[in-house]
């Protein structure tokens with residue numbers, strides 16, 4: 001029997017492999033990875049500086065140890081060049097073709113790169129994996145000030161971590177507040193003020209247009225005409241699902257690789273999971289959706305078709321200067337934010353016209369309410385009730 005092949009050894013690829021092995025110890029399993037195949041927890045990348053952690057300390061197992069643990073063949077530094085669904089084969093860099101019985105695309109997402117003007121634009125850093133983090137740490141050697149482009153989840157976490165590690169930090173974002181897509185204005189303001197107290201210099205409502213070299217560092221020119229000098233520039237603008245392999249192979253792709261509720265792509269022998277996935281219009285690049293998806297897909301791949309269901313999955317933003325937990329309302333929900341503010345924190349409740357709680361945003365001391373509120377939320381992706389879905 002040809003093996004089950006998983007492309008990707010991030011959280012999605014490895015979580016699926018672990019779930020599969022709980023259900024089937026024998027099935028031939030191959031994992032292919034463009035990186036070195038070490039196991040690490042990606043969320044730790046944005047709070048490791050203050051703890052003084054090197055990249056190597058964040059990796060908890062080598063590819064060889066994972067292969068032993070999973071009873072799988074793991075080929076690291078093995079970027080897949082093309083998929084050949086008609087032959088059920090993947091093509092590797094050296095032209096070798098590997099046959100599969102089922103294929104899972106767990107390819108992750110790429111940081112969005114904005115084509116800035118200026119001679120420093122190509123040197124803007126981003127951190128999306130262990131190798132990026134190692135490079136970032138090396139580039140921080142001797143630096144005192146870091147400019148961060150983007151005040152989303154990753155930008156805010158790095159801003160907090162860099163401040164805590166003793167760097168000066170400037171952050172620019174087109175939105176008027178940090179976490180603009182996740183928080184109501186009052187909560188955004190509380191996070192902004194707490195990070196300002198931790199000495200973050202904000203440039204909100206404006207974005208960088210050019211990055212020029214200036215001495216040993218850089219000068220960022222913002223759309224409002226201001227300039228910011230910094231030793232390093234880190235981009236945290238957002239992520240884009242890796243879809244090229246799937247698109248080139250003729251699979252259905254929109255924002256991500258489109259699957260049904262069985263995580264099956266437009267080719268019935270190919271599945272997708274993790275940051276590259278789009279299901280029912282949802283692209284959710286977080287840990288909890290991956291864990292839910294991995295459990296369901298492992299069952300489906302071992303003979304028990306299991307529909308993907310997402311419960312409410314609050315995301316913890318690692319900003320110790322002012323902790324944040326958010327559970328955004330399901331896509332397209334109609335309603336309004338009602339926000340309570342006190343000296344210690346804020347609690348935003350996204351409610352429908354009839355008062356039902358659809359989402360929440362908690363900051364500061366109010367994060368303690370996470371569990372109680374989560375119980376009141378609707379599922380992000382409820383059981384479809386369709387017999388043919390599973």
Ligand SMILES: Cc1cc2nc3c(=O)[nH]c(=O)nc-3n(C[C@H](O)[C@H](O)[C@H](O)COP(=O)(O)OP(=O)(O)OC[C@H]3O[C@@H](n4cnc5c(N)ncnc54)[C@H](O)[C@@H]3O)c2cc1C
Nearest residue numbers: 008009010011012034035042043080108274275285286287
């Ligand atoms: C700094 C940071 C902090 C985060 N913090 C949180 C958090 O606090 N909470 C939370 O829920 N989420 C957080 N996230 C998001 C979460 O970490 C991701 O959703 C998750 O790790 C993605 O896992 P993945 O396996 O889908 O992708 P990845 O980990 O990116 O893995 C993709 C894999 O595919 C491989 N690959 C890609 N293309 C090819 C190819 N052509 N051939 C072979 N292999 C290929 C790569 O080498 C890699 O092994 C954070 C993300 C970042 C970047």
